[in-house]
Amino acid sequence: MAQLLQHLINGLAAGTIYALVALGYTMVYGVLKLINFAHGDVMMVGVYMGYGTAYALGRQAQKSVLGVVLIFLVAMAGCALLGFLIERFAYRPLREKPRLTALITAIGISFALSYGFQLDIGFLPGAAPRAFPEIIQPSEWLIIGDRDVVVWNWQIMSLLIAVGLMVGLQYLVFKTRFGRAMRAVSYDHRVAALMGIPTDRIIAVTFMIGSGLAAGAGLLYAIKDTSVNPLMGLFVGLKAFVAAVIGGIGHVPGAVVGALMLGLVEEFVVGYVASTWRDAVAFGILIIVLLVRPGGLFGRVAAEKV
Amino acid sequence: MRRLVPLLLAGFALIAAGCEKKSQPSPTETPPSTAQAPGGDVPGTPPPPANSGTLLLGVATALTGGQATFGISTRNGVELAIKEANAAGGVKGQKVAMKVYDNQGKPEESAQAVSRLITQDKVLVILGDVASSNSLAMAEKAQPAGVPMISPASTNPAVTEKGDYIFRVCFIDPFQGFVMAKFARETLKTANVAVLQDNKSAYSIGLTEVFVRKFTEMGGKITTTESFSQGDTDYRAQLTAIKKTQPDAIYVPGYYSEVGIIARQARELGLKVPLLGGDGWDSEKLFELGGSAIQGSYFSNHYSPDNKEPRVQKFVADYKAAYGGVPDALAALGYDAANVAIDALKRAPDTSGPAVRDAIAQTKNFPGIAGTITLDDKRNAVKSAVVLKVGDGKAEFVTTVNP
Numbered sequence: 109m110a111q112l113l114q115h116l117i118n119g120l121a122a123g124t125i126y127a128l129v130a131l132g133y134t135m136v137y138g139v140l141k142l143i144n145f146a147h148g149d150v151m152m153v154g155v156y157m158g159y160g161t162a163y164a165l166g167r168q169a170q171k172s173v174l175g176v177v178l179i180f181l182v183a184m185a186g187c188a189l190l191g192f193l194i195e196r197f198a199y200r201p202l203r204e205k206p207r208l209t210a211l212i213t214a215i216g217i218s219f220a221l222s223y224g225f226q227l228d229i230g231f232l233p234g235a236a237p238r239a240f241p242e243i244i245q246p247s248e249w250l251i252i253g254d255r256d257v258v259v260w261n262w263q264i265m266s267l268l269i270a271v272g273l274m275v276g277l278q279y280l281v282f283k284t285r286f287g288r289a290m291r292a293v294s295y296d297h298r299v300a301a302l303m304g305i306p307t308d309r310i311i312a313v314t315f316m317i318g319s320g321l322a323a324g325a326g327l328l329y330a331i332k333d334t335s336v337n338p339l340m341g342l343f344v345g346l347k348a349f350v351a352a353v354i355g356g357i358g359h360v361p362g363a364v365v366g367a368l369m370l371g372l373v374e375e376f377v378v379g380y381v382a383s384t385w386r387d388a389v390a391f392g393i394l395i396i397v398l399l400v401r402p403g404g405l406f407g408r409v410a411a412e413k414v
Numbered sequence: 415m416r417r418l419v420p421l422l423l424a425g426f427a428l429i430a431a432g433c434e435k436k437s438q439p440s441p442t443e444t445p446p447s448t449a450q451a452p453g454g455d456v457p458g459t460p461p462p463p464a465n466s467g468t469l470l471l472g473v474a475t476a477l478t479g480g481q482a483t484f485g486i487s488t489r490n491g492v493e494l495a496i497k498e499a500n501a502a503g504g505v506k507g508q509k510v511a512m513k514v515y516d517n518q519g520k521p522e523e524s525a526q527a528v529s530r531l532i533t534q535d536k537v538l539v540i541l542g543d544v545a546s547s548n549s550l551a552m553a554e555k556a557q558p559a560g561v562p563m564i565s566p567a568s569t570n571p572a573v574t575e576k577g578d579y580i581f582r583v584c585f586i587d588p589f590q591g592f593v594m595a596k597f598a599r600e601t602l603k604t605a606n607v608a609v610l611q612d613n614k615s616a617y618s619i620g621l622t623e624v625f626v627r628k629f630t631e632m633g634g635k636i637t638t639t640e641s642f643s644q645g646d647t648d649y650r651a652q653l654t655a656i657k658k659t660q661p662d663a664i665y666v667p668g669y670y671s672e673v674g675i676i677a678r679q680a681r682e683l684g685l686k687v688p689l690l691g692g693d694g695w696d697s698e699k700l701f702e703l704g705g706s707a708i709q710g711s712y713f714s715n716h717y718s719p720d721n722k723e724p725r726v727q728k729f730v731a732d733y734k735a736a737y738g739g740v741p742d743a744l745a746a747l748g749y750d751a752a753n754v755a756i757d758a759l760k761r762a763p764d765t766s767g768p769a770v771r772d773a774i775a776q777t778k779n780f781p782g783i784a785g786t787i788t789l790d791d792k793r794n795a796v797k798s799a800v801v802l803k804v805g806d807g808k809a810e811f812v813t814t815v816n817p
Contacts (some may be wrong), residue, residue: 111658114683118650174790226478235482237671239702246682255684261721333647333701339479343645383642384613 110256116372117378122261123371124270128325129348130355130363131277132318135299138281138358139294139314141207145214146194147322148345149221150187152338154323155240156225156233157292158183170243179243183327184320191319195312218342225338237337241331266328273321274364280317281360290314294358336377350390354397356407366405369393426733448484468511469504469759471496471752472537472683474552475544476519476529480645480671483697484544484744488566489514490737491748492541498732499756506765510756513537521551528555528563538765539564539755539774543815544574544744545669546570546617548727553580560767562758562774567716567744569693570620574793579771581793583750583782585715585817586615590692591624591667593799593815598690599632600710601801601813608638608661609689610652612668621667621692635663642672649676653683663687669694674703688712696743701807711804717784718800718811727782740808743784750782765777 129151136144161182162170169175198217202210228234250259281287292300293310301307329344332337347370355366370390377389397404425726471813473492476485496510504510513535515527524543524735531537532555540556540563543549549568556563557577565573565582569590574580598604612618620716626636637659640652653676654666665675666689680689689711696715700708708778717742719730729749733741741749758773759765780787785797802809 111654114654115651118648118654122648223478226482235478236486236697236699237674237703238699239478239674239705258683260682333675334678335647335671337480337671339645340647343647375651378642379655382613383640383646383652386643 110253111379112400113252115256115375116377117257117259118248119261119372120368121260121266121332121370121371122375124263124266125325125329125344126351126371127270127364127367128266128273128328128350129322129344130352130367131273131360132322132325133349133352134355134358134360134363135277135314135318137352138360139290139311140199141294142199142210143214143349143357144315144318145211145345145349146217146221147318148341148343148348149218150190150194150341151322151326151329152225152336152341152346153190153221154183154187154319155326155336155340156338157186157323158243158330159233159238159240159336160231167241169362170241171245176243180324180327183323187323188320189316192312192323194319195315199315200308200311218345222338222342233338235338237335240334240336242331242334244331245260253316262328262331269324269328269363274360275326277317281336286310286313294343299409347390350394353404354394356401356404359404359406362404362406402404416455441503444498468509469765470535470537471512471755472528472531472542473512473514474517474524474531474538474540474542474548475514475752476548477514477516479519479631481519481545481669483670483699483742484567485516485519487697487742487744488542488544488748490733491566491741491745491750492752494729494733494736494745495752496750496754497736499753505756505759510728510759512541512752517543517548519545519548521547524548525551525555526699528552532556532559532561537561538759538767538770541566541748541751544568545615546573546620547615549573550576550616553577556580559594560771562755562767562771564751564755564774566747567693568617570616571794572616572620578775578793579767581754581774581789583694583754583787583795584747584784585799586794587620587692588624589817590714590799591621592628593710594621594665594690594692595625595628595632595634596815597712597714597801597813598665599629599634602649602688604634604662606635606659606661607663607665608637608656608659609639609665610649610656611641611666612637612644612672614644615668617692617694618667622665625665625667642668644669644672646672647675649679650683653680653685657683657685661687663690665690667692667694670697670700671703674700674705674708677704677708677711693743695804696809698739698742700804704804708804709806712812713802713804713809714815715802715809716797716799717746718802718809720811725781748784750784750787752800753782754780754787 132147158179161179165175196215199210226235244262247261248258249261249264289305289310292305293307297307351367351370352363355362374386377386432507475488476482488580499510517524517527544567546568549565553576557579567584569587571586609622691713693715695713697722754777761771762769777789790796798814800814801812803812
């Protein structure tokens with residue numbers, strides 16, 4: 109029983125991180141119908157920005173509340189800028205081209221970032237994994253029995269941040285002028301432009317929000333798993349993408365539910381079956397969902413011209 | 415259309431750049447993704463052109479990816495050996511050079527790298543790799559081509575079983591597994607040990623197999639065997655399952671990049687017992703990734719830089735001067751493998767594949783940094799192992815175990 113409870117907590121913690129990354133996928137897809145495969149790598153860049161900031165602050169300052177806020181702000185702002193640049197120079201020139209072109213470019217950006225960051229020149233970090241500084245002093249928030257079940261402060265924190273961001277995004281998309289513009293652009297960006305909506309600006313801001321979220325998610329991931337390396341984005345990005353598709357890509361709460369589900373399933377498979385089965389089960393669920401509900405658990409099926 | 419033109423131009427420029435790279439095979443040129451260790455440049459050795467009076471050694475190892483520190487250490491070791499050989503006048507009146515390819519720590523890339531080394535660069539000897547899974551893929555290519563290959567650090571027995579052209583300068587897993595089982599049972603006096611193995615690595619599976627057999631033979635009990643896959647970063651599920659069995663120690667025959675995280679998460683879940691491992695732990699990164707969580711754990715290894723022998727101390731000093739930092743076992747083994755190859759090239763009557771192979775096979779009592787190397791009839795080095803304890807930022811020598 110205790111073991112089951114611990115697995116449940118671990119699974120939720122893992123799912124929370126997937127959820128934050130999946131939100132970025134879902135937002136960009138919702139507006140642009142573009143699967144931004146570079147999203148996971150933007151997350152990785154955000155982690156290294158946070159890493160650099162933490163070291164610049166020094167051992168004492170990085171653990172203070174102000175320090176942590178600063179680390180998150182720098183990483184998220186830096187990634188928002190990176191997202192802006194990627195959108196402006198890699199995706200915008202291709203917007204009128206077939207969607208496949210942008211998809212291939214996205215994969216190209218992904219590899220450029222993950223392998224570029226393995227170079228060891230100047231500020232680039234090199235290939236070897238690094239330990240992320242303990243910017244949040246881990247402490248047990250809840251202990252049941254003789255340490256049978258342990259809940260950590262950062263697990264609670266991640267969950268709250270993820271839920272908060274989800275609610276915030278939902279509000280942004282459905283209750284604000286900007287959100288209405290986003291939905292209009294998503295529906296038909298040419299007609300939206302005719303109606304006087306600054307399409308380019310809306311898309312750019314959407315990218316910046318998505319990339320900022322990725323940085324935040326990456327930092328929570330780094331706090332959780334303590335090790336960072338330039339290839340981490342590929343792995344987390346793929347899982348988050350699966351989560352977004354399970355939930356129904358383009359659907360904000362769907363991304364969160366899909367991610368939590370994936371996190372829990374993976375944890376239980378590893379805990380009770382074997383780690384070799386983990387990816388097989390994760391992708392198996394993806395296939396079943398796509399067969400039974402092609403639009404994902406929450407998504408609607410839209411006929412699309414190919 | 416206006417936008418298409420610059421794009422096309424950029425595309426052509428890229429293609430042209432790609433072709434250029436391929437058409438000039440300069441031997442010491444490393445792939446663009448090479449991660450340079452601080453001060454790792456070798457300005458003293460300008461790249462001589464291939465096949466013109468140089469003896470070319472091929473290296474395929476991981477310069478990027480999760481095993482990157484292994485590969486970079488190995489490459490540095492080989493480079494140092496070659497520099498010294500050239501400073502001493504070269505071999506057969508010719509300079510020795512190397513060609514390095516990055517295998518990204520993947521078997522498929524390793525096989526491809528070896529094919530290029532053989533057909534394109536026409537190397538005399540192949541050195542590599544560290545991870546057994548990669549060396550197995552490399553041996554598949556080197557053996558039928560009749561090019562001798564020396565693995566510096568692959569400990570899985572199957573590697574040299576691939577054929578009579580495949581050698582190694584390190585001990586093999588059965589010995590390493592035996593060393594740790596003996597140490598756990600007799601020195602640490604543990605009775606119940608849990609195992610956490612890497613299911614994707616031939617190295618980890620091999621070590622687990624021998625450890626489990628020897629440990630049970632000596633009267634110990636394996637409480638459970640859990641597994642993970644290389645590249646995972648969340649091991650809490652496995653550790654939660656292990657915790658339930660209340661072991662005295664956990665045997666984790668994995669690589670440093672995973673072990674560091676495993677140690678932290680084990681402590682986090684309240685598992686306070688020491689972790690035990692093998693030479694895959696050996697990297698300065700282990701102390702960084704594991705922090706205080708990894709302290710007090712033990713691993714078997716090839717050498718200790720604390721060894722007082724003059725040749726070891728000279729190597730440590732030279733390495734520090736060239737690359738900064740204390741050489742790990744992979745650097746020592748890379749250096750040894752290159753020296754065995756160079757020594758064989760000196761003794762061989764000519765530089766044809768069979769002649770060099772025979773010369774390598776006759777290596778006896780060769781003074782290496784990680785012990786004296788004598789190759790047995792199965793082309794494996796027979797030598798002792800050390801057990802190291804992880805301390806604060808460094809590994810401390812505990813004991814030597816002889817075969």
